[in-house]
Amino acid sequence: MDFGFTEEQQYVKDVARKFADERLFPHAGEFDKNAKLDRGVIKEMAELGLMGVKVPEKYGGTGLDELAYVISLEELARGCASHALVAAVHGSLFTFPLLEYGTEEQRTKYIPAVCSGDKMAAYSLSEAGSGSDAVSLRLLATEDGDSYVLNGTKLWVTHGADADYIILFATVNPELRTKGIVAFVIETDRPGFAVGKNEDKMGYKASPTSEIIFTDYRVPKENQIGEVGKGFNIAMETLNHGRISIGAQAVGMAQRALEIAAKYSCERKQFGKEISTFQGLQFMMADMEAKIHTARLAVYQAAWLKSKGKAAIKEAAIAKMMASEMGTEVAHSAIQILGGYGYTHEYNVERIYRDVRLCEIFEGTNQILRIVIARELLKEYTDN
Ligand SMILES: Cc1cc2nc3c(=O)[nH]c(=O)nc-3n(C[C@H](O)[C@H](O)[C@H](O)COP(=O)(O)OP(=O)(O)OC[C@H]3O[C@@H](n4cnc5c(N)ncnc54)[C@H](O)[C@@H]3O)c2cc1C
Incomplete structure (x- = not known):
């Protein structure tokens, strides 16, 4: 190793x-x-x-x-x-x-x-009625000669308002469940595509998140990715892959929050000495450092497994889950270490707190990831 x-x-x-x-x-x-x-x-x-x-x-x-x-x-x-x-x-x-x-x-x-x-590019799986339960998506793809005609609405599309190209998941028949799901790469400058509501979010504010609407949008079959019925697998494998990148972002944000807190603690004086000399805060910073270190290792190991061609489903889920929860905890502590200034925009830690919280939600909520981890873990016992 x-x-x-x-x-x-x-x-x-x-x-x-x-x-x-x-x-x-x-x-x-x-x-x-x-x-x-x-x-x-x-x-x-x-x-x-x-x-x-x-x-x-x-x-x-x-x-x-x-x-x-x-x-x-x-x-x-x-x-x-x-x-x-x-x-x-x-x-x-x-x-x-x-x-x-x-x-x-x-x-x-x-x-x-x-x-x-x-x-700019985007990935669109989620809908109003289909978040964690992605199989229930309803955006309809109706075959028509050498094209499909798309009708329906997608939600929560990162870059939805700015994207030129979108990886999109639709169904030829919702009753077919996974067997009906199909993936496309679509171009947004064609008739029948519209951007709906833009979400006003807690964090990742510079990143636009939008509703997108398809009305008799015609997508040529040459833009279909894989066969009908393979779309769900493609969506899940992509998310499995993406999760490691969410873990990595959480580690980076936490690292910055710790750096800001450590620097501030060495400059701010109370009771005649730097607050960094108080053991209460030293223990907080030691915990922050240890949590970042272990989450980073989980992220790197999952990435390393991927680069070796392994599926790493469990490891990717663990990396995202541990790193995102760690990120929220570390940013929370950073705000505390800065006292009143932690709660202002001036030092960025409140922004990091708002930003990193999303990592627990998107690309599979941490509850769904716990389901994934438990399923992978129990396979070893139930497959025999
Ligand atoms: C800022 C932002 C950007 C996003 N970007 C994209 C994007 O680019 N493309 C895209 O396709 N989607 C995107 N999403 C959507 C995101 O992936 C979903 O929000 C997420 O999958 C959860 O779905 P939901 O919001 O419908 O929550 P729900 O699925 O309704 O979940 C609500 C709560 O119930 C819990 N829950 C649900 N099912 C179970 C279960 N079986 N067991 C235990 N708990 C459960 C969840 O964990 C959660 O706590 C984005 C979301 C946000 C907020």
């Missing part, structure tokens, strides 16, 4: 860290306040190769491994969660299903423009 980084992994870590420190973190409060992504910043991230870290070079990516990818996301989220999420949606939710299940035409048509930051 080797816990060291390769030269390439260290390089990507350094590049992402510098970018986060110089181009993201100084403006993260402003991005949050204005609730807007900066397309120029996204383009800069792309130019540094951070928009497709593990996408093969022949599709415009950087061609590194899964671990390099999660390290880059951790560092970006240490700067700004909303912009890190762009790299995660592009790197996991959009490119993964195309690379794994798409046709060569689809890959060459859609992936390079996303890696270059010229196009």
Whole structure:
């Protein structure tokens, strides 16, 4: 077992860290306040190769491994969660299903423009009546010659309002359950696509989350990914993959919260000495450090397993669950260490607290992940 980084992994870590420190973190409060992504910043991230870290070079990516990818996301989220999420949606939710299940035409048509930051991408599974129970989705795909006609509404689409391309899950017949689910890559500039309500959220405010509406939207069969009935598997495998990237973001946010708290504690004086000298706060910071350390190991190990071609379903779920809950706890403690200033916008820890809380909810709530972990764990006993 080797816990060291390769030269390439260290390089990507350094590049992402510098970018986060110089181009993201100084403006993260402003991005949050204005609730807007900066397309120029996204383009800069792309130019540094951070928009497709593990996408093969022949599709415009950087061609590194899964671990390099999660390290880059951790560092970006240490700067700004909303912009890190762009790299995660592009790197996991959009490119993964195309690379794994798409046709060569689809890959060459859609992936390079996303890696270059010229196009925005999204992944749309959730609906009003189908969140954790994803099989119950109802967006209807009706076959018509060499196309499908889509009708229905999707909810909670990250980048839904900005996306040029979307990985979309629909059903040819809701009664068929998983057997009816089909995946597409769709283009949003075609007739029949509309953006509905934009959500006003607690955190990840710069990252737009929207409802999207399909009315007699015609998608050519050449945009279908895999067969009818394979869509649910594609959706779940993509999420299994994406979960590690959510864990990585939570680790990055927690790391920043601890850094802010530690620095503040060494500067702030009460009772004639730095508050960092109070054992009560030292124990809090020791716990924060230990929790970040262990969550990071879980994230890296899950990524390492993925890079070895393992499914790592249980490990990915553990990584996301542990890291997201750790992130909330660490950000909570950071606010406490800063006292009154922790509760203001000035020091960023309240923003991190609001941002990191989402990691417990999206790409499978932590309750659903506990179901996944228990199922995988009990397989060993029930399969015999
Ligand atoms: C900011 C944001 C961005 C998002 N981005 C995307 C996106 O880009 N694409 C996309 O497709 N979706 C996206 N989502 C949707 C997200 O994945 C869902 O919100 C999530 O899967 C939970 O679904 P739900 O909100 O319908 O909650 P529900 O499924 O209604 O769950 C409500 C509560 O019940 C619990 N629960 C449900 N079933 C069980 C069970 N069997 N056992 C125990 N507890 C259970 C849940 O854990 C939760 O606590 C996003 C959500 C948010 C908030």
